[in-house]
Amino acid sequence: MAEAHPVGFQYVVEAKNRGAKVIHIDPRFTRTSALAHSYVPVRAGADIAFLGGVINYILGNEKDFREYVLSYTNASMLVNEDFKDTEELDGLFSGYDPELNTYDQSSWQYLGQQDEGQEEGEAHADRETASGLEQESHGPPVPADVPRDPTLQDPRCVYQVLKRHYARYTPEVVERVCGVPQDKFLEVCEAWTANSGRERTTALVYSVGWTQHSVGVQYIRAGAIIQLLLGNMGRPGGGVMALRGHASIQGSTDIPTLFNLLPGYLPMPHHSQHETYRQWIDAIRHPEQQGFWANAESYAVNLLKAYYGENATKDNDFGYGWLPRLTGDHGTYQQVLDMIDGKIKGYFLLGQNPAVGSAHGRAQRLGMANLDWLVVRDLFMIESATFWKDGPEVATGEIVPEECKTEVFFLPAASHAEKEGTFTQTQRMLQWREKAVEPPGDCRSELWFFYHLGRIMRERRAGSIDKRDQGLLNLAWDYPLHGERGDEPSAEAVLKEINGYEIATGRPLSAFTEMKPDGSTAGGCWIYTGVYKDGVNQAARRKPRTEQDWVAREWGWAWPADRRTLYNRASADPEGRPWSERKKYVWWDEDAGEWTGYDVPDFEKTKPPSYRPPEGATGVEAISGDDPFIMQGDGKGWLYAPSGLIDGPMPTHYEPAESMIRNPLYGQQANPTRKVYERSDNLTNPSPPERHSEVYPYVFSTSRLTEHHTAGGMSRQLAYLSELQPEMFVEVSPELAAERGLEHLGWAHIVTARAAIEARVLVTDRLTPLRIEDRTVHQIWMPYHWGGEGLVTGDSANDLIGITLDPNVLIQESKVGTCDIRPGRRPTGPELLAYVQGYRDRAGLTPGHRTPILTTEVDEPEDS
């Protein structure tokens, strides 16, 4: 965190000065470790074994916050009798289909709900469209009237299922799998549990490299399970905090730059699953469902009204037919492979430098070299704009500049100080940003670019009767212009549209509950409603924290409804009283008959804790007065996910897609549902039980340095930052240096099945070998900031990484892989290709080689 988020780390330092204990768990000793009380080295890619060990410690020692767990989680709910665990099936859950590599999730359901689960075909489509987790955010179809055992003794209740699942994750196993000595591991367990409960809370903070694994979503799930068991969710000082990698990555998920989502986490329609407007709406809101997604039709209609204005009417389903449709996997990696295959002709790149920043740099560059046109908008001439003339493939002869057909349009972009708008940070807080200076020369904001691009395209296609043009032509594309040139769309006007307004009067809405499904209101992102409440830009509020209470509600604006802590109903006990005076946050005021507290209650204001839904209630009405997790179908925090996750209801330790270790826990080596692209240009290093894993005998990981920004586009062009970290380097332990003959400050090259790159060697005590099973495992680490452009240049670490994805959200496994490291520089020119090929040959990665996905036996279900 100190490494990649130094500004945010000031609050950790502040907490430390006030007595908080800071523990840092990381494969290498970083600047964060330097400030932590305790540093725990761990093997990259073994996190679920570690966290599973913590869960086992909690359950085995009954350290859970029992009253919280009983009331606010699904611990007491009974699971289907047909459910079989990985402990019984050697690393698979029940329902695995070896043909599609997905699960029939019927058996994962609660007792009596067998028919509700996804079948393997649906799960397959969900993986293709990255909509597994949409299920979670939309609340999968789970009824509330599930049989429960409040004593938690029934062997089928979630609590017992969880306990059995993690029973083998003992401190000894954690030591064997993760390389963490038992006393260090127990220190973490004891600190975490001792600092949780009524009086105290613990925060789990991760940087988003944690998600970049073939089981990335389950990493986060494992953290969430611990926090739920210890009562650390919805309470001050608790939570699972994702430190997002850029200034507004949270914002670009809320109002997404993702292929599978529309603003406010509404799913992008699928061509066959959501043929009609009604199918689409019902797939989001699930009739019979409880919770706030029941009002999804309002959110969807308001979005369509914001898109299409008066052209969206009840009679044409508010223009639903004009929305684009998903036909399968349109994720960024599928697109790159489609570019290589010539299926994609044109590409826009904004604020992204995939030639350096994305996994498998060679595939990225070869893909872009096979386009007809490419538009790059950036502050500087980045590698993704120049790969065709001086990229690494030009040196190897794979790209010939004279023959590369891609026409690259480089458009200079305005920087954050040269344009107005909002950033949404990790607390879901929007902060307004003024324009400090006019952008120089031809530099323009994204808002300017897209507004005028849309305007010109609409002019070009005006009067067209082509079906494909109707979505464009029916857009409401009118924004007031201002600024020195008089052509800059007003960002405040856009924010107002996002907030939503009453169409007849123009009055800004103050809450998403005011949104109507009849077309009388319009709003671009329902969760952002309230940010322009009373016609005031709430995101621009800047009252210093010294002038208000510690929740600081008058700084910026947080969605939803300006709630600073989500699900904060859980900060009070089931009767609505604070769990403790010390951790008082939101509570029920009996006399006033309403919820009150330091924060905006994340609950219906006047629904008393004693409220119980009437028989047959649905939607918001069906949420009990003691169900804090109001977006979930059952109002509970899920220790066990009966549906919604493609790779299993509970996190399970799988080895990374590339590992030199045979999974010590299960016959199933790696995530059996991971998304793979088996192609000769995307080879995977062999892992046990395959032979030849010793060809790539070391674990490597990559991450950031404080001194540079991601792919370097914003830092390698600046002398003051470049001088601070002027060269690509690789960090190795003294022990590995001795083993491979690497010299401090000498050259070394690192080889995987994709590439060989070179770097200067830093031999450092900050890296340590780990003992895994009966062997010593060395980990090496590299920053990924370098490329061929800028003041300081070097090989790019992401060239080493292949494309293997998490099945739920299609994020790449880019934080762990296997490699070899050798002293000296890599070969250059065509010899480099031959050198990498030599490794592939020795590793048995011959033509037609396929990485086995299933490495254990599947029992055919008897009754299917």
Add this chain to the structure above:
Amino acid sequence: MAGPNSFYGPLDPAPDAGYVDAPPRMGFFTDTSVCIGCKACEVACKEWNLVPDDGFNLLGTSYDNTGGLTANSWRHVAFIEQPAAGSGHGTDTPGAFAGMPTGPSASAHTAVVAAGTSQDTGTDPGVPAAPDALAAAATITAPGTQFLGMPGADLPGRTMDAPRSDFRWLMMSNVCKHCTHAGCLDVCPTGALFRTEFGTVVVQEDICNGCGYCIPACPYGVIDQRKDDGRAWKCTLCYDRIGDGLTPACAKACPTESIQYGELDELRSRAAHRLEKLHEQGVAEARLYGHDPNDGVGGDGAFFLLLDEPEVYGLPPDPVVTTRDLPDMWKRAGVAALAMAATIVVSFAGRRR
């Protein structure tokens, strides 16, 4: 002890330099116990003061690639990687690397297997087997318990002969100390170096003639000549900012308040309080540096809280202003000159007889 215009001992430098109604003495307190090594101070300093970059050189001294305080780096973050045997420093927690194995990447058994299989598998071209996997396997007695040393890979100054178990990574943002008795200022023949009303020491770039006398005069090795123009440059404590009531650029940019700017008296009491708190928390090795008006430079305007001996950070343990003995030296030189003159006079007088 220190009289007016003294070269030594505690005094308030601005009034001593002749300022009437001088504002309080301003300074820096750099608390290295909360420094995260982000180098924002280095960058902010250069941005504000238009200091050129220091060249793009990978130095290999941990994450330090600017090397030290120079004419082109007025703030400098030092990184000290400190392996140690034993348990956690000052606490009862296990050390950072306690229990970690050392030695090569395989048990004897797996190393032999690995060395065998990394031979040519019949699909040429290949690369040679790991040269020392077999040799490494042969040296193993018990896996992971023997420290094999690091041939050719030692870090400078690393002289461990036991497996490391604890580790510290110290970071410290260094800066000009703005001494009470500033040797650089005392020896400057042009008056380019002067004492400001805030008690700080500043070089005037339009007056400096590049004589370089100030460079050896600094007991900390801070002030430095720029190679291209020969003039001397160093931290001004952002004289152009503090005059307008602004915080110096480095302190403003520091995210963790490791660099604190303020009235020196206030900073000294804040530092004493912080030291006390750290000692209470068991950080026995915490100490202040440069805070004492009775030290060899009369106390620093920029002082530090360190977590080890000053030498570890490259700071002199007992700095003394280089001009401390100047009055004595002049006195002795004067006496010698008088004696010489007297001798000459006497000898001439003698001849006349």
